[in-house]
Amino acid sequence: QNVATLVADDVTLTADDQLIASGNVVAFFEGTQLRASQIIYDRAADQLQITGPIIVQDPAGNLVTAASGTLDPRLENGILLGARIVLDQQLQLAANQIDQRDGRYLQLYRSTASSCQVCGNRAPLWEIRAEKVTHHTLEQQLYFENATFLIRGLPLFWLPAMRLPDPTLDRATGFLIPRQRSTSQLGTGIKLPYFITLGDHADMTLSPYVSAQTRTLELELRRAFATGSLSLRGAVSDDTLQDDLRSYLFANGSFALPANYRLAFKIETVSDKAYLLDYDYDDKDRLESDLSLLRVTNTTLTEARLSYFQTLREVETNASLPPIIGEARHEARIQPGFGGTLIYATSIDTAYRPDRTDGSAGRDVTRAGGRAEWRRDWILPGGIVATAQTGLRGDLYGVRDDSSYPDSDLRLVPSGMATLRWPLARQGAANHLIEPTLTLSWADVHGAAPPNEDSARSEFDPANLFDRSRFTGQDAVETGTQLAAGLTWTRAGPGGAASSLTFGRVFRDSAQPDFTPSSGLDGTESDWLVSGQYTTPGGFVIEWRGLFDDDIETTRTDGRARWSNERLNLGATYIWQGRDAAENRLDTISEWTLDAGFQLTDTLRMAADARYNVAADRPVQAGLGFTWQNECVTLAVSASRRYTASSSVDPTTTFGLVGSLAGFSTGRSAKGPAAQCRQ
Amino acid sequence: CGFAPVYGEDNVLRGQITFETRDTVPGFRLRERLEQRLGVTEVPAYVLRAQITDRRRSLAITTSGDNQRFNVLGTVTWVLTHATTGETLASGRHETFTSYAATGSTTATQAAETDATARLSVALADMIVSRLLLLAPGLPR
Amino acid sequence: QTQIDLGALVVDPGAAIEVTSQTLSVDQDTGIAVFTGDVLVIQGDLRLSAQRVEVVYGSDTDEIARLIASGDVLLANSQDAAEADNADYDITTGLLTLTGDVLVTQGGTVISAQNMVVNVTDGTATMQGRVRTMLQQGATE
Numbered sequence: 001q002n003v004a005t006l007v008a009d010d011v012t013l014t015a016d017d018q019l020i021a022s023g024n025v026v027a028f029f030e031g032t033q034l035r036a037s038q039i040i041y042d043r044a045a046d047q048l049q050i051t052g053p054i055i056v057q058d059p060a061g062n063l064v065t066a067a068s069g070t071l072d073p074r075l076e077n078g079i080l081l082g083a084r085i086v087l088d089q090q091l092q093l094a095a096n097q098i099d100q101r102d103g104r105y106l107q108l109y110r111s112t113a114s115s116c117q118v119c120g121n122r123a124p125l126w127e128i129r130a131e132k133v134t135h136h137t138l139e140q141q142l143y144f145e146n147a148t149f150l151i152r153g154l155p156l157f158w159l160p161a162m163r164l165p166d167p168t169l170d171r172a173t174g175f176l177i178p179r180q181r182s183t184s185q186l187g188t189g190i191k192l193p194y195f196i197t198l199g200d201h202a203d204m205t206l207s208p209y210v211s212a213q214t215r216t217l218e219l220e221l222r223r224a225f226a227t228g229s230l231s232l233r234g235a236v237s238d239d240t241l242q243d244d245l246r247s248y249l250f251a252n253g254s255f256a257l258p259a260n261y262r263l264a265f266k267i268e269t270v271s272d273k274a275y276l277l278d279y280d281y282d283d284k285d286r287l288e289s290d291l292s293l294l295r296v297t298n299t300t301l302t303e304a305r306l307s308y309f310q311t312l313r314e315v316e317t318n319a320s321l322p323p324i325i326g327e328a329r330h331e332a333r334i335q336p337g338f339g340g341t342l343i344y345a346t347s348i349d350t351a352y353r354p355d356r357t358d359g360s361a362g363r364d365v366t367r368a369g370g371r372a373e374w375r376r377d378w379i380l381p382g383g384i385v386a387t388a389q390t391g392l393r394g395d396l397y398g399v400r401d402d403s404s405y406p407d408s409d410l411r412l413v414p415s416g417m418a419t420l421r422w423p424l425a426r427q428g429a430a431n432h433l434i435e436p437t438l439t440l441s442w443a444d445v446h447g448a449a450p451p452n453e454d455s456a457r458s459e460f461d462p463a464n465l466f467d468r469s470r471f472t473g474q475d476a477v478e479t480g481t482q483l484a485a486g487l488t489w490t491r492a493g494p495g496g497a498a499s500s501l502t503f504g505r506v507f508r509d510s511a512q513p514d515f516t517p518s519s520g521l522d523g524t525e526s527d528w529l530v531s532g533q534y535t536t537p538g539g540f541v542i543e544w545r546g547l548f549d550d551d552i553e554t555t556r557t558d559g560r561a562r563w564s565n566e567r568l569n570l571g572a573t574y575i576w577q578g579r580d581a582a583e584n585r586l587d588t589i590s591e592w593t594l595d596a597g598f599q600l601t602d603t604l605r606m607a608a609d610a611r612y613n614v615a616a617d618r619p620v621q622a623g624l625g626f627t628w629q630n631e632c633v634t635l636a637v638s639a640s641r642r643y644t645a646s647s648s649v650d651p652t653t654t655f656g657l658v659g660s661l662a663g664f665s666t667g668r669s670a671k672g673p674a675a676q677c678r679q
Numbered sequence: 680c681g682f683a684p685v686y687g688e689d690n691v692l693r694g695q696i697t698f699e700t701r702d703t704v705p706g707f708r709l710r711e712r713l714e715q716r717l718g719v720t721e722v723p724a725y726v727l728r729a730q731i732t733d734r735r736r737s738l739a740i741t742t743s744g745d746n747q748r749f750n751v752l753g754t755v756t757w758v759l760t761h762a763t764t765g766e767t768l769a770s771g772r773h774e775t776f777t778s779y780a781a782t783g784s785t786t787a788t789q790a791a792e793t794d795a796t797a798r799l800s801v802a803l804a805d806m807i808v809s810r811l812l813l814l815a816p817g818l819p820r
Numbered sequence: 821q822t823q824i825d826l827g828a829l830v831v832d833p834g835a836a837i838e839v840t841s842q843t844l845s846v847d848q849d850t851g852i853a854v855f856t857g858d859v860l861v862i863q864g865d866l867r868l869s870a871q872r873v874e875v876v877y878g879s880d881t882d883e884i885a886r887l888i889a890s891g892d893v894l895l896a897n898s899q900d901a902a903e904a905d906n907a908d909y910d911i912t913t914g915l916l917t918l919t920g921d922v923l924v925t926q927g928g929t930v931i932s933a934q935n936m937v938v939n940v941t942d943g944t945a946t947m948q949g950r951v952r953t954m955l956q957q958g959a960t961e
Contacts, residue, residue, distance in 0.1 A: 003928070003954050003955050004954075004955045005952065005953065005954050005955070006951075006952070006953035006954075006955060007950060007951070007952050007953070008950075008951050008953070009948070009949070009950065009951070010933075010946060010947055010948045010949070010951055011931055011933065011946070011947045011951040011953055012944060012945065012946040012947070013924075013926065013931075013944065013945040013946075013947075014943075014944050015942060015943035015944060019926075019929065019931070019953060019955075021951065021953060041929075041953070041955055043926075043927065043929070073955045
């Protein structure tokens with residue numbers, strides 16, 4: 001049988017069958033270690049009488065200190081007097097007597113529990129005094145009986161019984177920290193989340209949210225599988241804002257299938273357009289549910305996706321979005337024997353509008369097509385990288401419910417492109433790289449032009465400056481002869497700072513009607529594209545991009561900046577874009593957003609965010625929050641206002657308050673810095 | 680003015696790098712662009728491991744709450760190691776953004792989002808290539 | 821069955837001492853007798869065995885004053901035993917001092933130390949020097 005071991009400076013065996021160990025006495029038993037100044041082992045009673053100061057450390061790392069006590073030789077059963085337990089270096093429980101049962105139970109009598117720093121004899125920030133506390137080490141639970149919660153020694157509330165998980169517990173069914181939430185529309189309410197573990201691989205959180213204006217039940221479900229996972233969140237509400245029941249459901253899951261395929265699905269549905277904003281569940285204005293199958297290897301991409309859309313925008317109706325879009329595509333790259341790289345791709349996509357009216361509101365379009373593209377590079381003398389490309393694309397279109405287009409129509413597009421890129425570098429304290437590039441391309445269309453569904457919103461930026469066709473989809477193709485010229489200058493500074501600047505412009509023999517004016521690619525000469533970025537190793541980034549026409553009128557400009565280090569993170573974005581009826585945008589866009597987080601003091605953190613619509617000279621949204629966190633309490637206060645106003649949504653102001661005690665696994669967040677005792 | 684062609688005497692790095700990217704669509708586009716710019720692997724002297732993360736931010740929100748634009752913000756972290764010794768030769772982190780309009784039909788918006796994500800991979804790949812061309816002279820053979 | 825316990829080793833120091841061994845040599849002028857070879861000293865309930873025991877007689881009387889044992893010293897009674905490298909039993913003071921890797925087994929309890937002093941008059945035994953005690957599991961088992 002296993003035995004406890006005592007090590008001491010000296011041991012005396014007395015006549016009446018006692019073994020007295022004294023001087024730096026340490027007792028070991030199965031991972032538990034007990035230090036004391038003296039231990040008397042009474043063999044007849046088979047008991048250790050221990051005189052303190054006693055320090056017991058159990059295998060889980062919990063510490064018990066006591067003034068004196070008696071324990072059995074297995075250090076499992078017995079009584080410790082004037083004891084204090086420290087669980088997971090966070091939660092301290094002091095008691096004038098602790099009974100230890102079979103190494104599993106600790107019963108503390110007249111005990112106080114707190115995870116706050118105790119300075120001198122000043123009452124800790126919060127404590128729980130209980131007549132009896134039972135710490136069940138296997139269940140990792142703390143059972144309080146006749147407990148009083150005090151703040152700075154002032155009793156706040158009394159509970160006959162209370163159960164809280166000890167800090168080492170990760171998952172247990174039970175109440176989570178309640179959240180107070182008051183909004184201008186739903187009044188002051190409280191959310192009381194209840195967490196339920198469903199086995200090792202799933203859990204569910206039910207949160208009733210009750211206020212004067214609403215009775216809501218929120219649900220969150222998570223399930224992990226061997227090859228994937230599923231998560232679902234939703235809510236059902238009966239409130240005064242609308243007569244009938246309101247609800248939403250967001251679910252998504254993804255699963256790994258054999259042969260490297262991955263199946264994923266997403267469901268997003270809501271009962272009415274304003275529900276998500278009224279309850280701040282999400283700020284989407286279009287919901288997309290889809291089922292997709294994807295396989296990616298080093299050289300192939302295979303994807304199939306079926307999407308269903310539901311719009312929450314005032315001006316749109318679901319029937320002509322189009323709500324249902326299906327697409328399937330396979331793309332591959334190979335290196336043929338004769339050199340270069342051959343890319344071939346086949347794809348089919350279809351868009352269905354239940355609306356039957358003739359024309360764009362009810363049109364259904366199906367396309368099946370393929371493309372092949374061969375490219376090859378040469379290094380010319382002088383270090384010029386030359387690339388030749390030839391391509392052919394063929395698409396068969398089927399159009400229904402739109403008499404202005406033939407029912408079916410074949411389109412072929414042969415194309416060719418030559419690119420010259422001449423990278424020049426200068427090494428020194430700072431390294432510079434200049435990459436001037438010139439492309440000459442040509443494409444021709446045979447067959448009628450299909451309706452332009454998927455290429456109606458194209459962009460012009462450094463990434464597609466030298467593409468042969470910059471349209472986002474297949475329905476529109478850049479044709480005729482065009483020349484694109486540009487230059488990218490990159491500088492890597494000695495200290496790790498880096499900057500880059502790109503200029504570019506496209507010249508073509510014939511304007512492309514499918515480019516909208518605000519895309520910067522309309523007409524025979526595109527806008528000037530200018531784009532720059534500067535970053536420092538210290539965490540500062542500023543990036544800016546602009547499109548200017550010939551008399552330096554801005555078509556669009558957007559930029560962002562971010563600076564983050566341990567005490568501060570600042571982020572700002574700005575965008576200006578001109579009015580453009582072709583892009584269904586009747587007002588100029590001019591909006592800046594700002595979000596900032598400051599660590600004001602060791603315990604106080606401030607976070608603010610704002611979004612301002614300069615064109616309409618109205619704020620869109622603003623929020624401010626303070627988080628006060630020390631070693632034992634986290635308190636978060638937040639206020640935010642959303643100015644969105646439409647026929648179904650009103651501006652809303654929301655205040656939130658949530659507090660949690662560190663030291664219990666429910667309240668366990670990243671522990672804040674321990675406050676120093678002020679002498 | 681001190682500038683010399685990068686591909687002066689030898690075809691620096693071309694065909695000498697094995698690319699390792701993740702099995703995602705952005706990873707696929709990143710690898711495609713890296714192969715276009717630095718050549719398909721022939722004699723692997725180096726291994727380049729690159730990983731992209733991206734996230735969407737809505738932008739230009741109308742007074743009635745419609746999102747008119749989205750920014751796709753992306754970050755790529757990469758490590759270049761010697762193919763045989765496995766020694767790390769260089770590493771880096773770059774970030775940039777592309778954006779797309781969401782005022783069109785669902786077809787137009789979905790295609791614009793897919794194209795913006797692909798352009799982000801291209802932009803990040805080009806940033807890696809520019810940095811590698813600057814570091815090339817210092818790399819051991 | 822009374823449990824005679826090392827801790828309760830009580831012996832009358834005046835009791836007769838019987839010493840047996842394979843060989844004995846006596847030095848007339850110093851009065852020292854040296855027993856060697858499986859030496860066994862018996863005094864009441866006390867049994868002390870060793871390879872070599874030196875008996876020192878009192879200067880004025882022919883009573884034994886001290887026993888100095890060395891080599892596989894074993895001090896035992898019916899249930900417990902104490903081994904050591906050497907022992908010094910001072911009859912006049914009743915103190916028996918064991919030194920050098922002292923190992924005491926008492927019922928199941930095993931105690932190891934550098935030295936141990938047994939007071940045969942009151943039955944106490946004290947050990948010094950990082951004493952290690954293996955407590956034996958009691959009846960509660």
